[in-house]
Amino acid sequence: MSPSSPESRRTVSPAESPRSRGNDSEWSGCNSCHLRDQGFCSILQQGRKSNPEVEPRETSIRARQHIYRAKDQARHLAIIREGMTFRYVTATDGRRQILSVGMPGDFVATSFVVRDTAHFSVQALTPVRLCLFDKKALQQFIRSDLAALHCFLDLIVSEKESREAQIVDLGRRTSEERIARFLLHMATRSGWSGEGGFSFHFPIRQQHIADMLGLTQVHVSRVISKFRRSGFIQLGSGLLKITDPYALRQAAGGRNV
Amino acid sequence: MSPSSPESRRTVSPAESPRSRGNDSEWSGCNSCHLRDQGFCSILQQGRKSNPEVEPRETSIRARQHIYRAKDQARHLAIIREGMTFRYVTATDGRRQILSVGMPGDFVATSFVVRDTAHFSVQALTPVRLCLFDKKALQQFIRSDLAALHCFLDLIVSEKESREAQIVDLGRRTSEERIARFLLHMATRSGWSGEGGFSFHFPIRQQHIADMLGLTQVHVSRVISKFRRSGFIQLGSGLLKITDPYALRQAAGGRNV
DNA sequence: CGTTGGCTTGATAATCGTCAATTTTAGTGG
DNA sequence: CCACTAAAATTGACGATTATCAAGCCAACG
Numbered sequence: 001m002s003p004s005s006p007e008s009r010r011t012v013s014p015a016e017s018p019r020s021r022g023n024d025s026e027w028s029g030c031n032s033c034h035l036r037d038q039g040f041c042s043i044l045q046q047g048r049k050s051n052p053e054v055e056p057r058e059t060s061i062r063a064r065q066h067i068y069r070a071k072d073q074a075r076h077l078a079i080i081r082e083g084m085t086f087r088y089v090t091a092t093d094g095r096r097q098i099l100s101v102g103m104p105g106d107f108v109a110t111s112f113v114v115r116d117t118a119h120f121s122v123q124a125l126t127p128v129r130l131c132l133f134d135k136k137a138l139q140q141f142i143r144s145d146l147a148a149l150h151c152f153l154d155l156i157v158s159e160k161e162s163r164e165a166q167i168v169d170l171g172r173r174t175s176e177e178r179i180a181r182f183l184l185h186m187a188t189r190s191g192w193s194g195e196g197g198f199s200f201h202f203p204i205r206q207q208h209i210a211d212m213l214g215l216t217q218v219h220v221s222r223v224i225s226k227f228r229r230s231g232f233i234q235l236g237s238g239l240l241k242i243t244d245p246y247a248l249r250q251a252a253g254g255r256n257v
Numbered sequence: 258m259s260p261s262s263p264e265s266r267r268t269v270s271p272a273e274s275p276r277s278r279g280n281d282s283e284w285s286g287c288n289s290c291h292l293r294d295q296g297f298c299s300i301l302q303q304g305r306k307s308n309p310e311v312e313p314r315e316t317s318i319r320a321r322q323h324i325y326r327a328k329d330q331a332r333h334l335a336i337i338r339e340g341m342t343f344r345y346v347t348a349t350d351g352r353r354q355i356l357s358v359g360m361p362g363d364f365v366a367t368s369f370v371v372r373d374t375a376h377f378s379v380q381a382l383t384p385v386r387l388c389l390f391d392k393k394a395l396q397q398f399i400r401s402d403l404a405a406l407h408c409f410l411d412l413i414v415s416e417k418e419s420r421e422a423q424i425v426d427l428g429r430r431t432s433e434e435r436i437a438r439f440l441l442h443m444a445t446r447s448g449w450s451g452e453g454g455f456s457f458h459f460p461i462r463q464q465h466i467a468d469m470l471g472l473t474q475v476h477v478s479r480v481i482s483k484f485r486r487s488g489f490i491q492l493g494s495g496l497l498k499i500t501d502p503y504a505l506r507q508a509a510g511g512r513n514v
Numbered sequence: 515c516g517t518t519g520g521c522t523t524g525a526t527a528a529t530c531g532t533c534a535a536t537t538t539t540a541g542t543g544g
Numbered sequence: 545c546c547a548c549t550a551a552a553a554t555t556g557a558c559g560a561t562t563a564t565c566a567a568g569c570c571a572a573c574g
Contacts, residue, residue, distance in 0.1 A: 089421075091425070091429060092511070097429045099421050099424060099425075110414075111414065114410060114411060115414070120421070146400075146401075146403070149403075149406050149410070150400065156413050157372070159417055160413060160416055160417045160420060163424060164356050167356060167423055167427060168356075170424060170427035170428050170471060171354045171427050172348060172471060205553090214428030214429060215530075215531090216532080217552085217553080218530090219530055222555085238540095253348070431561080432561075462520070472562075472563090474520085474521085475522085475523090475564080476562055478521060479562095482522070494571095
């Protein structure tokens with residue numbers, strides 16, 4: 001149904017051999033990080049004094065490399081500092097379903113705060129820089145710190161809401177609506193205000209879109225070609241330009257993106 | 258695409274007028290409840306002495322009545338004591354997507370522990386008895402009690418995992434697989450060990466199955482008729498009987514249910 | 515005993531998938 | 545920086561799955 005694109009079979013998971021390709025020399029700690037005061041990082045920042053053992057170190061991952069493989073033991077918790085990842089599952093017959101896309105500031109997989117293994121895998125979409133935390137130490141911190149727990153709970157609830165929005169997309173929207181909504185959603189996550197045109201880094205292949213939205217790559221191609229011909233968007237060399245936001249929103253089903 | 262079945266438009270939400278039809282006379286408290294030591298109720302049980310203000314009271318809801326309507330202010334938190342509910346969203350054009358089915362021991366909607374409104378609605382599938390908690394009091398309790406927070410977090414994470422499983426169903430499985438898996442899943446939730454045949458209360462209409470799985474009622478009817486003709490199941494008068502678990506699992510796609 | 519909600523069934527149509535060939539783009543090494 | 549190669553995207557022809565429309569049936573219920 002949807003053959004995975006031929007992506008690296010080798011796994012040099014940082015969760016398994018974390019020092020394998022770490023550019024630790026470039027590591028400058030949280031103090032100089034622009035994500036320092038955003039999302040969960042701000043919580044970590046606050047708890048830093050009392051919990052020095054949750055200090056992360058950095059690792060680099062090449063595009064397409066696996067960060068985690070389904071059913072492995074997770075040894076670390078990681079936050080994305082730079083780049084994009086995606087989380088997916090594959091059925092035995094090879095059908096792939098992408099569950100989410102990770103961007104800077106996101107946990108690679110929130111599940112590992114509560115679980116030790118998962119049914120999904122995580123792969124780098126672009127070159128990625130990760131902040132690696134000792135799993136035990138961070139689990140301990142989150143579980144014992146009320147503010148951290150509240151923040152994390154909010155994170156998971158938001159994720160759940162996001163998954164439910166996806167369910168509505170998959171269950172009750174046409175391929176055009178799904179694709180238009182996905183593009184708009186990615187634009188929003190990339191900092192788009194929603195006003196006027198917008199250009200942004202879009203390293204996502206049609207096969208990824210297909211596997212995210214329950215379609216085939218061929219069909220995604222057709223729809224995107226149509227959007228392009230209609231002048232809604234321009235797409236090329238990793239850059240997506242929304243040229244007619246209104247029309248794209250119409251294609252997305254009018255109301256709420 | 259999927260017109261809602263003509264279900265009660267009237268909303269006598271207990272969240273809005275909680276005393277409206279409470280059979281408070283029958284209320285016997287948690288002590289006599291068989292769910293007392295299960296799931297989240299056990300946590301409430303433990304915190305009872307120190308937090309007497311989280312004591313629930315009971316309400317009855319008739320089948321098809323709305324328990325919560327999208328975008329309303331939620332005034333209570335509720336746990337299902339008896340009966341079944343479902344949570345859904347509708348697009349402006351009437352397409353309905355069911356997000357989950359609630360059974361005894363489940364929160365009617367976990368979201369309201371963290372949020373005050375939601376984008377979904379909740380309706381009773383059967384006559385339902387609810388344990389109603391004062392929202393503020395229960396929120397306060399959960400937020401301040403570490404054990405409760407852990408338990409609740411675990412609950413949300415499980416829900417998230419469940420939603421992700423649904424995403425895989427919707428995105429990458431055929432209608433037959435989806436329906437077979439749904440039936441097996443409901444059997445499991447109803448106490449089926451997975452061994453041998455199983456008969457259980459199944460008050461779910463074909464329209465609900467359709468709206469859960471992103472199909473039409475007509476198509477659900479065809480698939481179920483096929484399952485019945487093949488001797489996998491018997492279905493009638495609110496009772497589902499799995500007569501050939503092996504065959505049904507095959508139809509569900511072989512591996513894992 | 516007629517009405518209503520839910521289910522079944524047939525005929526037909528739309529959406530989306532499959533297969534396959536071809537072009538374009540991106541990545542890599544010289 | 546160019547040339548070569550692999551990956552990704554495009555396009556057409558065809559087919560399968562699932563939706564739509566419509567009519568009729570059945571069982572529960574007032």
